[in-house]
Amino acid sequence: MRIFHVLLVVSLLIFGSLSSGDEIVFSVLNVKVNNADDMSTLRHLGCDIDIVKDGWARVYIARDDIYKIGRTGFTYYVLYEDSRDISNWVKVDPDHEKRDPYNLDFTSYHSPESLYDALVELNTNYPDVTRLYQIGTSVEDRPIWALKITDNPDVEEDEPEIRFIGLHHGDEKISVEVPLYFASILLDTYKHISETRELVEEREIWVVPMMNPDGWVRNTRYNANYVDLNRNYSYMWNPDEEPHCGEYPFSEPETCAIRNISANGYDYPNTFALGITCHSGAQCINTPWNYADPPEYPEYSYHPTPDDEVVMEIANRFAEINTTPGFWVTNGCEWYATWGDCNDWSYGERSCIDYTLEISDVKTPPENQIITYCKYNLTSLFFICIASDCGIRGRVTDADTGEPIPANIEVAGIDWTWYNDPLYGDYHRILSEGYYDITASASGYIPQTVYDVYVDDLYAPAERVDFQLEKSVSTSKAIITSNEIKSSVECSLQCYPNPTSGYLNIGINGKLDNLKSIAILDISGRVVRSIDISSGYAEGNKILVGVDLSDLKIDDGVYIICIDMNNKTSYKKIIYTR
Numbered sequence: 001m002r003i004f005h006v007l008l009v010v011s012l013l014i015f016g017s018l019s020s021g022d023e024i025v026f027s028v029l030n031v032k033v034n035n036a037d038d039m040s041t042l043r044h045l046g047c048d049i050d051i052v053k054d055g056w057a058r059v060y061i062a063r064d065d066i067y068k069i070g071r072t073g074f075t076y077y078v079l080y081e082d083s084r085d086i087s088n089w090v091k092v093d094p095d096h097e098k099r100d101p102y103n104l105d106f107t108s109y110h111s112p113e114s115l116y117d118a119l120v121e122l123n124t125n126y127p128d129v130t131r132l133y134q135i136g137t138s139v140e141d142r143p144i145w146a147l148k149i150t151d152n153p154d155v156e157e158d159e160p161e162i163r164f165i166g167l168h169h170g171d172e173k174i175s176v177e178v179p180l181y182f183a184s185i186l187l188d189t190y191k192h193i194s195e196t197r198e199l200v201e202e203r204e205i206w207v208v209p210m211m212n213p214d215g216w217v218r219n220t221r222y223n224a225n226y227v228d229l230n231r232n233y234s235y236m237w238n239p240d241e242e243p244h245c246g247e248y249p250f251s252e253p254e255t256c257a258i259r260n261i262s263a264n265g266y267d268y269p270n271t272f273a274l275g276i277t278c279h280s281g282a283q284c285i286n287t288p289w290n291y292a293d294p295p296e297y298p299e300y301s302y303h304p305t306p307d308d309e310v311v312m313e314i315a316n317r318f319a320e321i322n323t324t325p326g327f328w329v330t331n332g333c334e335w336y337a338t339w340g341d342c343n344d345w346s347y348g349e350r351s352c353i354d355y356t357l358e359i360s361d362v363k364t365p366p367e368n369q370i371i372t373y374c375k376y377n378l379t380s381l382f383f384i385c386i387a388s389d390c391g392i393r394g395r396v397t398d399a400d401t402g403e404p405i406p407a408n409i410e411v412a413g414i415d416w417t418w419y420n421d422p423l424y425g426d427y428h429r430i431l432s433e434g435y436y437d438i439t440a441s442a443s444g445y446i447p448q449t450v451y452d453v454y455v456d457d458l459y460a461p462a463e464r465v466d467f468q469l470e471k472s473v474s475t476s477k478a479i480i481t482s483n484e485i486k487s488s489v490e491c492s493l494q495c496y497p498n499p500t501s502g503y504l505n506i507g508i509n510g511k512l513d514n515l516k517s518i519a520i521l522d523i524s525g526r527v528v529r530s531i532d533i534s535s536g537y538a539e540g541n542k543i544l545v546g547v548d549l550s551d552l553k554i555d556d557g558v559y560i561i562c563i564d565m566n567n568k569t570s571y572k573k574i575i576y577t578r
C-alpha cells in the first residue's frame with residue numbers, strides 16, 4: 001500500500017495539475033498532525049479540515065496546491081485525487097493489483113556490489129526498455145555503471161536525452177539512492193501509468209547512480225587519486241583556484257566515464273538536453289555558471305549563462321515541486337564559486353543545461369531516512385524529464401541525401417551555440433515561452449534561419465523545426481565551430497546590434513594603427529565583403545568602425561567578422577537577418 005500511495009502522489013503531483021482546465025479540482029489527503037500549530041499551518045496552506053483521528057487530519061485542498069503540504073514538511077498521503085468521485089483513484093492506476101513486484105530495497109545504502117545487483121535486477125525485470133552498460137573503471141578497478149531507460153534501447157531515436165548522475169563525492173551516499181529510486185519508480189510504473197509510459201517511450205534517460213565507487217568504499221569526498229572529481233572537467237578547469245582538480249582536465253577515469261556517455265567521439269555519444277548531478281550537504285538546486293569571472297562576475301555575484309531565463313524558470317519550478325523542507329534555489333557562483341565542474345562543462349561545451357541537486361543537509365543521513373529523501377525529490381526528477389521536451393526541436397539533415405549533419409544551432413538574442421546529436425541529427429533547444437529566430441549552420445552547408453517560431457510554456461511539447469541544408473559551393477572548412485573559440489575572442493571584439501539587419505557597429509580593443517583589415521566571411525570561410533577601414537576612429541583604447549551591410553546580396557544566416565590586428569586574427573559570429 002505504501003508504494004501505491006507513492007505512485008499516486010507521483011502521478012498527482014506531476015500530472016494532476018496539467019489537466020485540470022478551468023475548474024479547480026479538490027483532493028482529499030490524510031496529513032499527520034502533532035499539535036494545534038500544525039492545524040493552523042494546514043489552514044493557512046489552504047486546507048479545509050474534514051476530521052481529525054489518531055493524529056491524522058483528513059483535509060480537502062486544491063489539487064494544484066498539494067505540493068505545498070510536502071514542502072512544509074508534513075507527512076501525508078493522498079486518499080482521493082478528485083473529491084467528487086471517491087472511486088477515482090482506481091482510474092488513476094487500474095492495473096495496480098497486477099503490477100510487477102517492487103523489488104529494490106532502500107532500507108540501507110547501496111554499496112558498489114549491491115548497486116550492481118540492483119541495476120541487474122532492474123535490467124532483468126525490464127529488458128525491453130533498459131540497457132546496462134559499464135561506461136568506465138575506477139582508479140581501484142571498480143566498474144562504473146550506467147542504466148539507459150527508453151523504448152527501443154538499441155535504436156538511436158529522435159528523443160530528448162536526459163542524464164542523472166550520483167556520487168561525484170564519495171561521502172555523499174544519499175546521492176546514489178535518489179537517482180536509483182527514481183529509475184526504479186519510473187520502471188515500476190511505466191506499464192500502468194500513461195504519463196510515465198510516455199517518458200519511457202518519448203525520452204532517453206541515462207542514470208549513473210555511482211560514478212565514484214572508490215570514494216564510496218573509502219567514504220571520502222575524493223577518488224582514489226585524491227582528486228575532487230567535480231573539479232576535473234575541462235570547461236574553466238583551474239588549478240590556480242582548485243587544489244584537487246587533477247593533473248589535467250579529465251585526468252581521472254571516473255570523469256572520463258561521464259564523458260564517455262556525453263561527448264562526440266566516445267562510446268556513447270549523447271547530446272543531453274537536461275541533466276541533474278546529485279550531491280548532498282545542503283537542500284537546494286544550483287544553476288550554472290558555477291565559475292567566477294572577475295571583475296564583472298567575482299565570487300558571490302550572480303553569474304548567469306546566456307540561457308539564464310529558462311535555466312532559472314526550470315530551477316524555480318523544480319524547487320516548487322520538490323517536497324524537501326526548506327528547499328531553495330541558487331546560482332552556483334553566487335553561492336560559492338567552483339571551476340571545472342560537471343554543470344559548467346555540460347553547458348559550456350555540450351549544449352546541456354545541467355544542475356547540481358543538493359539532496360540533504362546531512363551528507364549521509366541515517367538509513368531510515370533514505371526513502372524519505374528519495375520521495376522528496378522524486379516528482380521534481382520526473383519534471384526534469386518532462387521539461388526536456390520544451391522549446392524547439394528538430395533534425396538537421398543534408399537536403400540531397402537526407403543524412404544527419406553535425407550542426408550548430410543558434411537562437412537570435414541568446415549568444416550561445418548549441419549542437420545537435422550527430423548520430424540522428426536531432427537537436428533539442430530548451431527555451432522559455434516566446435518567439436524565436438533559429439538558425440542551423442554546418443561546415444560546408446548554407447545556413448538556414450526560421451523566423452518567429454512560437455514556443456509555449458515548459459509543459460507544452462517542443463515546437464518542431466527541421467532543417468534540410470543545401471551544400472555550399474565552397475568546400476573550405478568553417479573557421480569557427482565551437483564556443484571555446486568564440487569566448488576566447490569576445491573580450492577584444494564587440495559587434496552590435498547582433499543579430500543585425502544592415503548597420504553594424506564593430507568595437508575593437510587596441511590601437512588604430514594596428515588595425516590591418518576587417519572582412520566578413522560566410523560560415524564556410526568565403527569572404528563576402530572586405531570592409532573599408534579608413535572610416536574607423538579611436539575612442540580611448542578602442543577602435544570603432546561602422547559598417548553598412550544592407551546592400552549585401554547574401555542569405556540570412558550566420559556570418560563571421562574577421563579582424564586582423566598586426567597579423568593577429570580575431571573572430572566574432574554575427575547573425576544577419578534582412
Ligand SMILES: [Zn+2]
Pocket residue numbers: 168169172278279280
Ligand atoms: Zn558533492
